Amino acid sequence: MTSNATRVLVLNSGSSSLKYQLLDMADGARLAAGLVERIGEETSRLAHTPLASGGDKRERTGPIADHDAALQAVAEELAADGLGLDSPELAAIGHRVVHGGSEFTAPTLITDEVVAEIERLIPVAPLHNPANITGIRTATHLRPDLPQVAVFDTAFHTTMPESAARYAIDTETADAHMIRRYGFHGTSHAYVSRETAKLLGKAPEEVNVIVLHLGNGASASAVKGGRCVDTSMGLTPLEGLVMGTRSGDLDPAVLLHLSRNAGMSVDEIDSLLNKKSGLIGLCGDNDMREIRRRIDEGDERAALAFDIYVHRLKKYIGAYYAVLGKVDAVAFTAGVGENAAPVREAAVAGLEELGLVVDAGLNEIRSGEPRLISPEYARVAVAVVPTDEELEIATQTYALVSS
Ligand code: ADP
Numbered sequence: 399m400t401s402n403a404t405r406v407l408v409l410n411s412g413s414s415s416l417k418y419q420l421l422d423m424a425d426g427a428r429l430a431a432g433l434v435e436r437i438g439e440e441t442s443r444l445a446h447t448p449l450a451s452g453g454d455k456r457e458r459t460g461p462i463a464d465h466d467a468a469l470q471a472v473a474e475e476l477a478a479d480g481l482g483l484d485s486p487e488l489a490a491i492g493h494r495v496v497h498g499g500s501e502f503t504a505p506t507l508i509t510d511e512v513v514a515e516i517e518r519l520i521p522v523a524p525l526h527n528p529a530n531i532t533g534i535r536t537a538t539h540l541r542p543d544l545p546q547v548a549v550f551d552t553a554f555h556t557t558m559p560e561s562a563a564r565y566a567i568d569t570e571t572a573d574a575h576m577i578r579r580y581g582f583h584g585t586s587h588a589y590v591s592r593e594t595a596k597l598l599g600k601a602p603e604e605v606n607v608i609v610l611h612l613g614n615g616a617s618a619s620a621v622k623g624g625r626c627v628d629t630s631m632g633l634t635p636l637e638g639l640v641m642g643t644r645s646g647d648l649d650p651a652v653l654l655h656l657s658r659n660a661g662m663s664v665d666e667i668d669s670l671l672n673k674k675s676g677l678i679g680l681c682g683d684n685d686m687r688e689i690r691r692r693i694d695e696g697d698e699r700a701a702l703a704f705d706i707y708v709h710r711l712k713k714y715i716g717a718y719y720a721v722l723g724k725v726d727a728v729a730f731t732a733g734v735g736e737n738a739a740p741v742r743e744a745a746v747a748g749l750e751e752l753g754l755v756v757d758a759g760l761n762e763i764r765s766g767e768p769r770l771i772s773p774e775y776a777r778v779a780v781a782v783v784p785t786d787e788e789l790e791i792a793t794q795t796y797a798l799v800s801s
Pocket residue numbers: 612613614615642684685686687732733734737738
């Protein structure tokens with residue numbers, strides 16, 4: 399790697415999509431960003447924003463056969479901006495990989511053995527890991543000489559103690575099938591907990607933070623002195639909080655009941671719990687903006703969905719308060735956490751005895767910056783800390799290849 403190789407391309411590869419960002423780690427600048435969607439269909443679309451030049455977003459539509467063709471199209475767009483992937487300034491490609499099991503505890507330089515290990519984890523991440531492997535193969539094909547780094551969604555949570563990571567089921571069965579709690583959104587929880595410490599003017603080792611990542615998928619984590627000690631997602635991203643379309647926690651016997659008494663197949667139950675539950679299952683909408691609009695119009699189903707969402711959130715705040723013993727901050731992040739003031743207000747309401755208070759005026763202020771929304775006197779800081787998973791993946795990737 400030459401000393402002026404400071405750019406990192408971040409790839410987030412889905413089954414029919416490819417999201418990307420090109421960052422310059424010399425100053426953290428975002429040079430370009432975009433998305434290819436509906437790969438393999440007639441109506442594929444590439445949307446590319448040349449951030450470095452401040453140019454307009456460009457779009458291409460028409461068939462893009464596979465991920466190889468998608469990355470080739472991205473490379474052409476980048477080359478048109480003078481940011482080609484053959485540039486000596488490109489230091490590495492960082493891949494978001496969803497499931498790293500218990501093995502991958504840190505960002506990892508990709509080799510054939512690493513790909514084989516990510517493949518071995520497909521049974522616990524059947525939707526995500528195959529797509530991530532496709533992204534890795536595609537990028538390796540395009541630039542075989544370039545370091546490729548896997549950054550795992552699960553890695554930050556591998557510090558969880560066994561008491562938090564193990565389900566209380568027969569140990570042999572659990573181990574034979576890799577059944578344990580892994581947690582997800584780790585890059586976001588890592589980034590946001592660190593940024594929260596920074597906001598408090600402290601080192602990550604000095605603070606205990608409850609991070610609430612509330613996007614379409616949602617998860618909470620308890621971070622003690624910079625290390626994750628518990629998180630709400632488990633074997634898969636289905637456990638925990640009420641989400642846009644996922645149920646989160648429920649009595650496992652619900653599945654048995656649906657199988658025995660409703661005659662539903664495994665795939666039907668999977669689809670019910672992952673795609674037709676959560677907010678959308680409760681009220682028909684999974685966008686918090688729409689739910690708030692309906693509540694303002696007096697819609698009772700939307701109001702109940704909101705209350706169920708907040709009730710679960712509050713239970714996790716209480717649980718992680720107890721897990722941590724002492725809490726310095728509660729940080730809200732992702733689409734809902736960063737934007738929905740009513741969710742933040744309701745989640746913390748009534749927790750004054752725990753030192754948690756939200757200042758109504760501060761909570762209403764809209765900003766893209768990390769900020770406190772608790773009054774100065776509050777014992778526990780409540781913060782809004784925008785997440786930036788791409789920056790975190792690029793930072794971890796660059797740290798590995800430049801060390
Ligand atoms: P993901 O990355 O999981 O798809 P995001 O973190 O982008 O999700 O969050 C998406 C969600 O954020 C949307 O479903 C929507 O409910 C919520 N959201 C975005 N903007 C707002 C807003 N201004 N007010 C309330 N909710 C919002």
